Amino acid sequence: SFTADVVPQAPEDPLFGLMTAFRKDESANKVDLGIGAYRDDNAKPWILPVVQKADDLIRKDPNLNHEYLPITGLAEFREASQKLVLGGDSPAVKEKRAHTLQAVSGTGALHLGALFLAKFYKPNTKRTVYLSDPTWPNHFQIFNNVGLPYKSYPYFSKKTKALDFDGYIDTLQNADEGSIVVLHACAHNPTGVDPTQGQWKKIADVIRAKKHFPFFDTAYQGFASGDLTRDAWAIRYFVEQGFELCIAQSYAKNFGLYGERAGCFHFVAAPSSDAESTATRVASQLAILQRSEISNPPAYGARIASLILNTPELFAQWEEDLRTMSGRIIEMRKALRRKLEELGTPGTWNHITDQIGMFSFTGLTEQQVLKLREDSHIYMTKNGRISMAGLNTKNVGYVAKAFDKAVR
Ligand code: PMP
Numbered sequence: 001s002f003t004a005d006v007v008p009q010a011p012e013d014p015l016f017g018l019m020t021a022f023r024k025d026e027s028a029n030k031v032d033l034g035i036g037a038y039r040d041d042n043a044k045p046w047i048l049p050v051v052q053k054a055d056d057l058i059r060k061d062p063n064l065n066h067e068y069l070p071i072t073g074l075a076e077f078r079e080a081s082q083k084l085v086l087g088g089d090s091p092a093v094k095e096k097r098a099h100t101l102q103a104v105s106g107t108g109a110l111h112l113g114a115l116f117l118a119k120f121y122k123p124n125t126k127r128t129v130y131l132s133d134p135t136w137p138n139h140f141q142i143f144n145n146v147g148l149p150y151k152s153y154p155y156f157s158k159k160t161k162a163l164d165f166d167g168y169i170d171t172l173q174n175a176d177e178g179s180i181v182v183l184h185a186c187a188h189n190p191t192g193v194d195p196t197q198g199q200w201k202k203i204a205d206v207i208r209a210k211k212h213f214p215f216f217d218t219a220y221q222g223f224a225s226g227d228l229t230r231d232a233w234a235i236r237y238f239v240e241q242g243f244e245l246c247i248a249q250s251y252a253k254n255f256g257l258y259g260e261r262a263g264c265f266h267f268v269a270a271p272s273s274d275a276e277s278t279a280t281r282v283a284s285q286l287a288i289l290q291r292s293e294i295s296n297p298p299a300y301g302a303r304i305a306s307l308i309l310n311t312p313e314l315f316a317q318w319e320e321d322l323r324t325m326s327g328r329i330i331e332m333r334k335a336l337r338r339k340l341e342e343l344g345t346p347g348t349w350n351h352i353t354d355q356i357g358m359f360s361f362t363g364l365t366e367q368q369v370l371k372l373r374e375d376s377h378i379y380m381t382k383n384g385r386i387s388m389a390g391l392n393t394k395n396v397g398y399v400a401k402a403f404d405k406a407v408r
Contacts, residue, residue: 073102
């Protein structure tokens with residue numbers, strides 16, 4: 001019954017396909033600018049020193065075992081995560097209108113939220129999810145898989161290599177009332193372009209006026225600017241403004257806990273006399289969804305993150321490690337731009353230092369991307385997105401020369 005007309009061959013995931021091609025390349029000069037994972041100056045994965053320390057402490061604990069976590073996850077991890085994203089003195093936390101479940105990293109949190117919305121958000125009406133154009137490609141299938149249709153809102157202007165703010169606002173204004181809007185909290189993937197605080201305020205105004213539902217995706221808190229508070233600004237602003245919203249939070253990048261799948265899903269009810277009861281009812285349904293999907297979340301990464309989040313000295317060291325990662329990336333942005341400008345490479349390159357976070361949208365065309373792969377063994381996604389973490393002091397000159405050659 002699983003013939004090709006029923007189950008056609010699906011294409012390979014483009015990003016994981018790129019990783020395979022890179023691994024197979026035997027050139028000594030090869031450079032991986034595809035992967036969305038931090039690398040140190042020797043192009044090696046980096047275990048955050050604070051994570052190493054927490055891991056050592058946990059392994060020494062004689063009471064450690066492999067029992068199940070509760071359905072909603074590790075309590076002290078959930079509480080600390082809520083504070084991290086919403087702020088220690090958040091009104092939503094004080095008024096008990098926020099509810100948090102541990103999730104299978106950011107992807108699992110997005111899925112849980114999508115599933116919840118598919119089941120309970122304005123059921124039996126036409127609902128549309130608005131995703132930025134472009135966005136992290138997994139967003140499409142996460143919402144599609146639960147039966148929520150999506151549309152795009154303009155985000156990136158190819159001409160200015162910056163935010164298409166007018167297109168963005170215009171589309172949200174003309175969308176059906178009550179649409180779901182997915183917002184990258186900071187360090188937009190793939191463009192590296194974020195709205196300014198003033199622009200966020202206008203985005204919030206339109207979302208309020210049109211009664212849209214904001215769904216924040218936060219995968220880079222602290223990793224983007226090196227400052228945990230600054231990177232949470234947009235979310236906290238929306239909460240302060242009294243929105244009902246949800247948040248998918250990933251600890252993959254900011255703790256370097258990629259494969260441990262640590263993250264949380266948060267629901268925040270709007271302030272009202274029955275906000276606490278709304279949060280409680282929502283929590284009860286989320287627990288049922290979680291139980292049927294994963295039963296209970298994975299323990300190890302959450303234990304590591306929890307120990308760090310709940311121990312002031314470890315937390316301070318974590319902030320230091322975050323500054324190490326974001327600082328190195330900012331240095332690489334400067335170096336790449338400087339080298340391209342020194343070479344007189346055609347075009348403007350200020351966007352490389354204007355953009356923020358792990359990625360930069362170079363403006364390279366698909367043809368140039370393929371040429372770079374063939375001629376110079378430099379790997380990036382076809383849309384010209386590069387992971388800044390793949391650059392280091394040893395290869396940035398080589399990459400700049402290759403870009404220069406490819407665009408001439
Ligand atoms: N959202 C965005 C925008 C991302 O870039 C990522 C990581 N690539 C995620 C969510 C979630 O990743 P993970 O499931 O590994 O936490």
